[in-house]
Amino acid sequence: MECRLNIKDKIHWIGVNDRETTLFENYWPLEKGVAYNSYIINDDKVAILDTVKFNKTTEYLEKIKEIIGDKPVDYLIVNHMEPDHSGSMLALLSTYPEMKIVGNKKTFPFIEGFYGITKNFYEVGDGDSLELGHHKLTFHLTPMVHWPETMMTYDETSKVLFSMDAFGGFGSLDGGIFDDEINYEFYEDETRRYYSNIVAKYSPMVQRALKKVGSLDIQIVAPTHGPVWRTNPGEIISLYDKWSRFEAEEGVVIIYGSMYGNTAKMADYLARIIAEQGIKNVKVFDASKTHTSYILSDVWKYKSVVIGSCAYNTKVFSSVATVLEKFRNSGLKDRYVSVFGNKSWSGGGVSGIDAFVEEIGWEKIGQSIEATYSPKEAEFKALQELGKEIAARLKTDYPE
Structure with a gap:
C-alpha cells in the first residue's frame, strides 16, 4: 500500500527517488540522489503534471493506479521536456491511449523528436486555462528557463504553482517531501548547486519568469526536483531572485x-x-x-x-x-x-x-x-x- 502524499485539494505527489544514478545528465555528481517530482490532480477530469525518468516508470505507474484506480487520465501537462521529466510519457500514453498531451507550440516538436509521438496534442498559449472540474489551471510560458519550451502551470483553485525545473534542486526526498519536514540547510546547498550548474546560464530569463508569475497568489511551489514548498514558498522564490541577480x-x-x-x-x-x-x-x-x-x-x-x-x-x-x-x-x-x-x-x-x-x-x-x-x-x-x-x-x- 502506497503512502498517499496529498499536496492540497486532491493534488497528490507521485514522484520517485533516484538513488542509483551516480551522475545527473552523466556529468553532475548525485552523492545524495535526486527526486523526480510528478503530480496528479484527481478531479472530475484527471490531470498529471510531468512524468519521471524512464528508470522509474514501473513504480510511477503503480502510484497513479493507487490514486485513481480504473479512472482514465484525461490530460498530461508537459511543463518541460527533458527526459528526466518526460521519460515515462510513452508508457503513460500506452496505458491511457486517450490521454491528451498538453503543451505549447514549442513542446510538440520535442515530443515527436524524442518519442515519435504525433497524436493527442492539446496546444495552449500564454495565459490559457484548462478546467478540470473544481480545479482551474492556467499556463504561463517561461521560455529558456532553461529550455525553449518550458512553462509553468498554476492551479487557481488551490494556489499551487507547478514550476517544472525552476525552484528545484538535487537531493533525494528522504521521507520529508515538504519544506517544513526537511533539513533546510542541506537542501539550500543542493538547490544552489542545481541552480548554478543547470539553470544559471539563463539567469536573465529567470528574472523575466519571476516577474511574470510575481502577480500570482502562490501558496505552494511544486517543482520537478527537490522539496515542495508549502510553508514558506516565498523563501525559494527569494533565493532564485537573489541567485539570478548574482547577489553574493x-x-x-x-x-x-x-x-x-x-x-x-x-x-x-x-x-x-x-x-x-x-x-x-x-x-x-x-x-x-x-x-x-x-x-x-x-x-x-x-x-x-x-x-x-x-x-x-x-x-x-x-x-x-x-x-x-x-x-x-x-x-x-x-x-x-x-x-x-x-x-x-x-x-x-x-x-x-x-x-x-x-x-x-x-x-x-x-x-x-x-x-x-x-x-x-x-x-x-x-x-x-x-x-x-x-x-x-x-x-x-x-x-x-
Whole structure:
C-alpha cells in the first residue's frame, strides 16, 4: 500500500527517488540522489503534471493506479521536456491511449523528436486555462528557463504553482517531501548547486519568469526536483531572485591546481591570512579533486574568488582550465577575482588566468602573484598583502 502524499485539494505527489544514478545528465555528481517530482490532480477530469525518468516508470505507474484506480487520465501537462521529466510519457500514453498531451507550440516538436509521438496534442498559449472540474489551471510560458519550451502551470483553485525545473534542486526526498519536514540547510546547498550548474546560464530569463508569475497568489511551489514548498514558498522564490541577480555573501573561494604542492602551499597560506583578518567563510578547493559543480555553487554564494594554477605545458593546469570554462559558460557576474600561481621552466598558468579575468570582466583585487620553482619570502609577503586587501574590500561591502 502506497503512502498517499496529498499536496492540497486532491493534488497528490507521485514522484520517485533516484538513488542509483551516480551522475545527473552523466556529468553532475548525485552523492545524495535526486527526486523526480510528478503530480496528479484527481478531479472530475484527471490531470498529471510531468512524468519521471524512464528508470522509474514501473513504480510511477503503480502510484497513479493507487490514486485513481480504473479512472482514465484525461490530460498530461508537459511543463518541460527533458527526459528526466518526460521519460515515462510513452508508457503513460500506452496505458491511457486517450490521454491528451498538453503543451505549447514549442513542446510538440520535442515530443515527436524524442518519442515519435504525433497524436493527442492539446496546444495552449500564454495565459490559457484548462478546467478540470473544481480545479482551474492556467499556463504561463517561461521560455529558456532553461529550455525553449518550458512553462509553468498554476492551479487557481488551490494556489499551487507547478514550476517544472525552476525552484528545484538535487537531493533525494528522504521521507520529508515538504519544506517544513526537511533539513533546510542541506537542501539550500543542493538547490544552489542545481541552480548554478543547470539553470544559471539563463539567469536573465529567470528574472523575466519571476516577474511574470510575481502577480500570482502562490501558496505552494511544486517543482520537478527537490522539496515542495508549502510553508514558506516565498523563501525559494527569494533565493532564485537573489541567485539570478548574482547577489553574493561575504566570503572567499580559493581554487587551485598543483602538481607538486607549491601552488597548494600558496593557497593554504593565503587562506590563513584571510581568516586572520576575520573572514569566516573561506573555502579552498583543489580543482583536481573537487567536481566543478561544487566549486561553482560556492562561487555563486560568495563574493570573492581567488584562482591559482601551476604552469602546465605553458598553459593553465588542466583541472583549473576546466573550472574557468565552466565559469565562462555560467554567465556569472559581479565577483571579485585575484590570481596566483607557480612556474618552473616556463610560465603560462598565471598569464592564462589573467587572460580569463580580462575576458570575464570581474573586478580584480591585487596584482597577480607568481612564484618560480617554489614560493619564497617575496611571494609569501605578496600573498599576505593580497589577503589583507581581499578581506578589507569584503568588510567594506559587508559591514557588521
